[in-house]
Amino acid sequence: xxxxxxxxxxxxxxxxxxxxxxxxxxxxxxxxxxxxxxxxxxxxxxxxxxxxxxxxxxxxxxxxxxxxxxxxxxxxxxxxxxxxxxxxxxxxxxxxxxxxxxxxxxxxxxxxxxxxxxxxxxxxxxxxxxxxxxxxxxxxxxxxxxxxxxxxxxxxxxxxxxxxxxxxxxxxxxxxxxxxxxxxxxxxxxxxxxxxxxxxxxxxxxxxxxxxxxxxxxxxxxxxxxxxxxxxxxxxxxxxxxxxxxxxxxxxxxxxxxxxxxxxxxxxxxxxxxxxxxxxxxxxxxxxxxxxxxxxxxxxxxxxxxxxxxxxxxxxxxxxxxxxxx
Amino acid sequence: xxxxxxxxxxxxxxxxxxxxxxxxxxxxxxxxxxxxxxxxxxxxxxxxxxxxxxxxxxxxxxxxxxxxxxxxxxxxxxxxxxxxxxxxxxxxxxxxxxxxxxxxxxxxxxxxxxxxxxxxxxxxxxxxxxxxxxxxxxxxxxxxxxxxxxxxxxxxxxxxxxxxxxxxxxxxxxxxxxxxxxxxxxxxxxxxxxxxxxxxxxxxxxxxxxxxxxxxxxxxxxxxxxxxxxxxxxxxxxxxxxxxxxxxxxxxxxxxxxxxxxxxxxxxxxxxxx
Numbered sequence: 001x002x003x004x005x006x007x008x009x010x011x012x013x014x015x016x017x018x019x020x021x022x023x024x025x026x027x028x029x030x031x032x033x034x035x036x037x038x039x040x041x042x043x044x045x046x047x048x049x050x051x052x053x054x055x056x057x058x059x060x061x062x063x064x065x066x067x068x069x070x071x072x073x074x075x076x077x078x079x080x081x082x083x084x085x086x087x088x089x090x091x092x093x094x095x096x097x098x099x100x101x102x103x104x105x106x107x108x109x110x111x112x113x114x115x116x117x118x119x120x121x122x123x124x125x126x127x128x129x130x131x132x133x134x135x136x137x138x139x140x141x142x143x144x145x146x147x148x149x150x151x152x153x154x155x156x157x158x159x160x161x162x163x164x165x166x167x168x169x170x171x172x173x174x175x176x177x178x179x180x181x182x183x184x185x186x187x188x189x190x191x192x193x194x195x196x197x198x199x200x201x202x203x204x205x206x207x208x209x210x211x212x213x214x215x216x217x218x219x220x221x222x223x224x225x226x227x228x229x230x231x232x233x234x235x236x237x238x239x240x241x242x243x244x245x246x247x248x249x250x251x252x253x254x255x256x257x258x259x260x261x262x263x264x265x266x267x268x269x270x271x272x273x274x275x276x277x278x279x280x281x282x283x284x285x286x287x288x289x290x291x292x293x294x295x296x297x298x299x300x301x302x303x304x305x306x307x308x309x310x311x312x313x314x315x316x317x318x319x320x321x322x323x324x325x326x
Numbered sequence: 327x328x329x330x331x332x333x334x335x336x337x338x339x340x341x342x343x344x345x346x347x348x349x350x351x352x353x354x355x356x357x358x359x360x361x362x363x364x365x366x367x368x369x370x371x372x373x374x375x376x377x378x379x380x381x382x383x384x385x386x387x388x389x390x391x392x393x394x395x396x397x398x399x400x401x402x403x404x405x406x407x408x409x410x411x412x413x414x415x416x417x418x419x420x421x422x423x424x425x426x427x428x429x430x431x432x433x434x435x436x437x438x439x440x441x442x443x444x445x446x447x448x449x450x451x452x453x454x455x456x457x458x459x460x461x462x463x464x465x466x467x468x469x470x471x472x473x474x475x476x477x478x479x480x481x482x483x484x485x486x487x488x489x490x491x492x493x494x495x496x497x498x499x500x501x502x503x504x505x506x507x508x509x510x511x512x513x514x515x516x517x518x519x520x521x522x523x524x525x526x527x528x529x530x531x532x533x534x535x536x537x538x539x540x541x542x543x544x545x546x547x548x549x550x551x552x553x554x555x556x557x558x559x560x561x562x563x564x565x566x567x568x569x570x571x572x573x574x575x576x577x578x579x580x581x582x583x584x585x586x587x588x589x590x591x592x593x594x595x596x597x598x599x600x
Binding site for chain 2: 001002003004005006007008021023024033035037038040041042043044045046047048049063064082083084271279280281282283284285312314316317319320323
């Protein structure tokens with residue numbers, strides 16, 4: 001295969017996401033401009049200009065009308081996907097680490113960092129009639145996180161719950177109506193959760209942790225179902241929507257990169273079988289650790305964003321589909 | 327355009343902005359070609375022709391509508407189609423499939439490198455009995471003459487070593503014992519094995535080269551060339567199992583210090599694996 005290399009960012013990629021149909025690919029990085037691309041040919045549709053700091057997270061609603069981003073400039077912004085204009089800019093007390101639309105697109109959640117004397121906090125806002133006044137409205141729910149800061153977050157089924165992954169490796173489910181914790185995973189992971197991605201039907205999700213493993217959890221009971229072991233921190237993991245495959249991306253910490261060679265094969269995307277927990281393929285490409293991975297909703301291609309600032313869109317060859325796991 | 331000008335050289339000078347012809351586009355069937363002219367790093371004029379394949383796809387209405395959105399932000403000035411500044415086609419990469427079978431096979435092959443399970447191994451015919459009891463003892467196979475005169479001394483040492491029977495001779499006192507053991511004295515395992523380790527080989531060494539090298543000396547049972555896992559290049563050493571111990575001794579005598587591929591080979595008895 002010949003991947004598409006998208007070169008729209010000046011600094012390392014922090015998150016990439018496809019929209020629901022998979023025709024658009026959104027990417028954000030530590031520079032200040034999230035980008036949107038046509039996933040088919042890698043054409044850049046535009047950039048969302050307005051943030052003043054590193055953009056840590058983004059999400060697009062299911063109609064691909066609104067985009068939510070959270071950044072180190074202590075704002076979370078809602079964008080019009082088509083025109084690249086700001087709908088609302090909500091100030092926060094510290095930088096925004098995660099942000100997600102609920103499945104219906106009626107609500108959005110974002111979490112802030114524990115920094116500058118501020119506690120980590122989870123906010124839920126109503127975005128049905130979002131306009132610039134959203135900045136002054138009070139969030140519909142605020143949950144202070146006393147234990148450890150949130151490093152990744154997903155909406156649970158039916159928009160009733162929120163699953164949070166924490167810096168200490170904890171995973172918890174919060175009931176949006178009660179505003180309190182309903183399930184706690186305990187200590188399945190020994191170190192921070194870098195990423196969580198749901199399976200296509202939302203019944204389970206895969207975590208990527210700094211403790212060098214990725215794990216598969218049931219999204220209702222938080223029971224650990226499977227473990228995928230590697231020998232380096234995992235930054236992102238995604239489940240294939242059509243096959244029983246999991247792709248893992250990672251690498252050593254950014255500060256150690258200069259002292260290791262790319263030849264050592266630390267920056268590959270690694271494919272594991274979802275059920276047998278066994279690695280069956282690798283794919284090279286990045287010359288820095290992979291920070292974010294996303295499967296195309298049709299399962300025939302996937303994209304990876306790396307510390308090297310590139311987004312690579314890989315379309316699978318027939319060999320990938322012919323490869324029968326044994 | 328000025329109709330008066332006929333010379334193409336003049337046109338180049340006058341009509342083009344900074345001396346570069348304009349970008350040309352043309353389509354042929356389902357292929358679109360874009361020819362662009364630019365200066366490369368050395369200041370030379372180069373023509374870049376990009377070929378695009380035009381594909382038709384059926385997509386949901388919303389997706390088709392989104393295809394027609396106008397560009398914004400930093401891309402607002404871009405023409406339709408991918409911009410070469412931001413979108414590139416990377417080099418060909420291949421998925422490397424790892425099957426569990428391959429791993430098992432690799433592990434299964436490892437034990438073969440270890441010395442044979444039978445303790446008794448004839449030095450003369452390589453059979454599973456002590457050399458003393460060898461039926462070929464004292465025959466032509468035993469006192470096989472070697473083609474290289476240089477080797478005769480070592481071979482003789484090995485043969486006489488084999489013919490010594492009853493009386494115990496300490497390894498230090500054995501003729502050629504010091505040479506075999508490399509000064510430390512021959513270890514018991516040296517007597518049983520006919521494997522040698524060849525080191526200081528060049529990276530470009532292949533199995534064929536290795537075979538060519540040792541073929542002259544005598545028949546061998548196994549060749550192993552250590553290769554780098556990822557690159558497949560030679561790691562610089564190899565093991566050769568000779569059929570006969572004399573040949574192994576001869577190989578050490580002949581090849582040790584022998585120049586090969588600009589490198590001086592080091593050949594010694596293979597040490598048993600721990």
